[in-house]
Amino acid sequence: MSTDPVSRYRRFSRAVTSEVGALDHSFLGRGRPLGTARVLNAIGHGRCEVAAIRDYLRLDSGLLSRLLRSLEAEGLITTAPDPQDARARIATLTEAGAAEFRAYEEISDQRATEALARHPRPEALLAAMDLVASALGRDRITFDEVDPRSEAARYCLGEYYAELARRFDTGFDVSLSRDPEATDMIAPRGSFLLAMSDGLPIGCVGLKGQGGPLAEIKRLWIAPSARGLGLSRRLMSEIEARARALRITTLRLDTNSALPEAVALYRNSGWREIDRFNDDPYPDHFFEKNL
Amino acid sequence: MSTDPVSRYRRFSRAVTSEVGALDHSFLGRGRPLGTARVLNAIGHGRCEVAAIRDYLRLDSGLLSRLLRSLEAEGLITTAPDPQDARARIATLTEAGAAEFRAYEEISDQRATEALARHPRPEALLAAMDLVASALGRDRITFDEVDPRSEAARYCLGEYYAELARRFDTGFDVSLSRDPEATDMIAPRGSFLLAMSDGLPIGCVGLKGQGGPLAEIKRLWIAPSARGLGLSRRLMSEIEARARALRITTLRLDTNSALPEAVALYRNSGWREIDRFNDDPYPDHFFEKNL
DNA sequence: GTGATTACCTGACTTATGTCAGCCATCATG
DNA sequence: CATGATGGCTGACATAAGTCAGGTAATCAC
Secondary structure, eight states: OTTSHHHHHHHHHHHHHHHHHHHHHHHGGGSSOHHHHHHHHHHHTTOOBHHHHHHHHTOOHHHHHHHHHHHHHTTSEEEEEOSSOTTSEEEEEOHHHHHHHHHHHHHHHHHHHHHHHHOSOHHHHHHHHHHHHHHHTGGGOEEEEOOTTSHHHHHHHHHHHHHHHHHSTTOOOGGGSOOOOGGGGSTTTOEEEEEEETTEEEEEEEEEEOSSSEEEEEEEEEOGGGTTSSHHHHHHHHHHHHHHHTTOOEEEEEEOTTOHHHHHHHHTTTOEEOOOOSOOSSOOEEEEEEO | OTTSHHHHHHHHHHHHHHHHHHHHHHHGGGSSOHHHHHHHHHHHTTOOBHHHHHHHHTOOHHHHHHHHHHHHHTTSEEEEEOSSOTTSEEEEEOHHHHHHHHHHHHHHHHHHHHHHHHOSOHHHHHHHHHHHHHHHTGGGOEEEEOOTTSHHHHHHHHHHHHHHHHHSTTOOOGGGSOOOOGGGGSTTTOEEEEEEETTEEEEEEEEEEOSSSEEEEEEEEEOGGGTTSSHHHHHHHHHHHHHHHTTOOEEEEEEOTTOHHHHHHHHTTTOEEOOOOSOOSSOOEEEEEEO
8 A cells, every 4th residue: 555655755846846846937927947947047046157957957068058158148157257266157146137136036936836826735835845855955054143132043942932932831031031141142242053954044053252261052943943963962072173263172051851852862971960050040951061 | 144945945955965965875885786776676566567667667678678678688587478467577586686685685685774773862853754755756646445454544543633632621532432343344344545655654443334325434644744735624524435335325533623724624515514313422523425 | 376177157069858740552332 | 411510639839848968157176
């Protein structure tokens, strides 16, 4: 029967194949072959170096060269030698090219909007899509150091606070907690890392320092769609590396027994439990680790 | 930022595009163009009539004709006029064609197995994939009348019982419940319907009759991945239509307040609550509906 | 500087894909 | 059995996509 894992995976594959095919087909509507349209889109999305485009679209050097030439003939792009390395070339959209790129973007947005509108439960569908996308794109997750006041960081923190509010019996009010000053989580005092998966922030962690050898780990959060991928462990080891680079020798953190995954993670990754070191109302577990 | 619904949909779309592309690419490994391979696969999956293949793959009549000819030349298929209508033609795999088809199947299975093995939480990934596939394939859901002892029906019933066991405080033991005789759920006494989505059973409902004008609705179940699509309502109206066709005039059912979605569904789709009509230990709500 | 390497381009192909008009055999209808 | 419709095939094209062997200019290693 078709309820075994492989059949289910293949059913998924069939379902999305027809979606993907339909999107490709609607791209044809602008009177340009698909390959050319894809190159235009790659450039629009900021892949300007010819080598980067070739790599991304897995195109033969000769073929890409011709596609670029045809876009150039249409007046949609211009190419110029890379000032760093005059052998390489950089493609940029012209005015007309940017307009054409926006038109393709519009098609994609339109299709997405329609697909979501057809579904009575878009939030559930999107949660499932996030999970699938995070799983399939697992190897391309990057860790970016950002300002904790940036939009993406604030998004993660908002999701984190909302989750604490759901999971703590008492709810969670960030103003009652010792909210770290943002500047304590920026180099050289500290750090703030985002886990990014193809543009979507799916996790974060903060390192709050005071300039001395002692610092605190704060705000470890993984998006529900990215749980089970071993991401928290990777985020923690990444932030520990940043701490070492900042000459921090001792890390502390506090957490709550309502977050058993977190407690378990710290217990089996080299942290030892210590006495309460602050009077924050929420935490009930305290850990320390020497680097 | 990229956390709005459209961006999330498009991120998903990008993620699966590269998966789909990779599968297509691996099909090329058998030294046959993709179009030809697709035709072979369509035939292998039971689409024998030339018109059906053309329709499914959205191919031009002339192009398909040529692809069929090239498969014929390779000795992978034979074509013969349809005995019903000698204008139409039927394609069938030869021995070699069947072997080649299996090789393509093997590639797909292999890729699915590898993708699942890469993931530390395949069950969660598959649940999300089921949800997405059911949502995208929503318009192609069919309702099939089957024997309740068939493999697909038994799968649904098993899932149904397991869910009851999880949701009832007391657990659920099917042997304590008045399990309908399978023959009571087969025409002409009753009926058993499966909701099928591209080969996967995603819901069921039974009509248990005794030959008279009174019958009972049993075993309404929707797979978690297909909830929120309005499927239970469609299954119910479908089974009511079958009941009418069997000259049944009054329907009854029992359910449990641990299944509030079900209770709500019955309340707002024409059922009225009645007194207990059996001594089954599990139900605590009883409904009736005149057809 | 010399020679090797790199990044891209061009020309000359091949193959794949798609389109269209016209053909023939068959079928439905009266 | 004449008529028109249908289903598939063929020939003649056109375009898209992919491959490969040079070629040129810039860069790198020494």
